[in-house]
Amino acid sequence: MLTGPALTRFRKNLLAWFSQFQRDLPWRRLKNPYRIWLSEIMLQQTRVAAAISYYERFLERFPDVRALAEAPQEEVLRLWSGLGYYSRARNLHKAAQQIVALHHGVFPATEAEALAFPGIGKYTAAAILSIAYGQKLAVLDGNVARVLARLQAIRGDLRAGKRWQELQKTAEALLAPSAPGDWNQAVMELGAILCTPKSPQCLLCPVNEFCQARKLGLADTIPEKRKKRATVELQLAAAVLLDPQGHTLLLPPPRPQAGPAHKADVGAIVSRMWHFPTIEVHRNAALDLRAYLRESLLRGHKFSVALEPLPKIRHTVTYRSITLQPFRINLKKLPQLAGAKVLPLSELSCVPISNLTRKIARAALDS
Ligand code: SF4
Incomplete structure (x- = not known):
């Protein structure tokens, strides 16, 4: 685990890289919790390129949480049509109605309140609250776990046993307290652009000097493949x-x-x-x-x-x-x-x- 000046340099390198190389994505243009929430839900099972046109169409019809809450569910599903995993749209709609009924139409700023909405788990709550409100909450999903596991050369199934909890602790320890939203996005961006599941581009990586997997020649073999459910x-x-x-x-x-x-x-x-x-x-x-x-x-x-x-x-x-x-x-x-x-x-x-x-x-x- 990095500490002291090494941790400071690690954070500085990654944040500087993110500020220079981040992709221009529509949900990054405004720190609006509704928009960030919508993008996080869409991106749960959908690739960025496929989600963009749905995101823009959805926002055109439902520009804010009240518009979404007041719409008939059928219309919400129609605009989701083609994205798949429709429980995401149903939960989004139900949660929008709860936000209007219980929080005057404003996405609440605490983790406990966010976790009470249908369809919002620990990862999504941390992403929305850190990016929109600067809450010091670290995200951990499969993408981030892969980056953290490689940095520390952690082998085995990352979701098994206590590994996931340990990765959560690592994510929290690395989080840059001065810019938690940017930090979370930077780690996710690193996983999406350079520290990809196959053939990570370690030469271009802004934190390669800290990476144990790279030092040990294990970058391509971490994480191990999970056993798939039989088809x-x-x-x-x-x-x-x-x-x-x-x-x-x-x-x-x-x-x-x-x-x-x-x-x-x-x-x-x-x-x-x-x-x-x-x-x-x-x-x-x-x-x-x-x-x-x-x-x-x-x-x-x-x-x-x-x-x-x-x-x-x-x-x-x-x-x-x-x-x-x-x-x-x-x-x-x-x-x-x-x-x-x-x-x-x-x-x-x-x-x-x-x-x-x-x-x-x-x-x-x-x-
Ligand atoms: S050096 Fe390579 S494996 Fe390590 S974090 Fe960077 S891209 Fe990932």
Whole structure:
């Protein structure tokens, strides 16, 4: 652990590098807690380049926490549509309502209050409060942990045992008390630009003289790879019901208490968004889907229509590897179902839909 003049030089080098080489990112332009919070939530599972356009669009529609709190959840999800991990958007929306109700629309400045909001953990609270309010809280996520582990040549699984707690202590000890927000961003930036997971650029690193992994030739092998959760293969089939005007039918985001009529529908596995009628395939995609439609959605309808297979779709959601067979089903009239939406196939993005639903719609439109 660095102390005294070495620690001072270490901090000075990294802060000077950050001030000169940091990327110009939209959320860095203003020290506004709402904007910083939004960017931190978006960046939890999304790369910077992909998040920027969503961030800008989201802010255009919801420029402050009150605008977000007052919006219907469906609209929030629609603007999140395509970013994935939609619980982030639901939690953001709920937290915005709590900030308005309990804190007069101002993001609170203490860690305990920030941690009480849904979707905000220790890392996110430290990032928002240090950058927006200068609170002396050190961030630690996988990116920062990699940098700290290399600096100290810590081997093994960084999340295992007490290692994570020790890394948290290291992050706190290194934090520059005069500029905690810049410091946290500087460590994150180092991890994003130079101390990357593969092939770290140690020659350009502003703190390479302090790095144990570099001295020992271990920079490329720290941290050790974590064991991945085994992939689960999932076979699905989806129905694109179409009427002669090009309208289709989407089912609502599934609720946990959904009744038996939706039991076969696996929209919840894929996402809690508007979706095409979708089932898990157990025997044969066309036969299973036909049985499902006959028993639930098209009950009472004369059911002799053809299921036209569209090109198969591959999709991955966390550990699930999905192969989905979509079918186009032309009907004279779409069934009228409580809670379902009927809308033009080419205009599905006016409601919140997942990337998988978008891929299915594209396959149907292309055909
Ligand atoms: S010297 Fe290399 S491994 Fe060490 S912190 Fe810098 S980039 Fe990372």
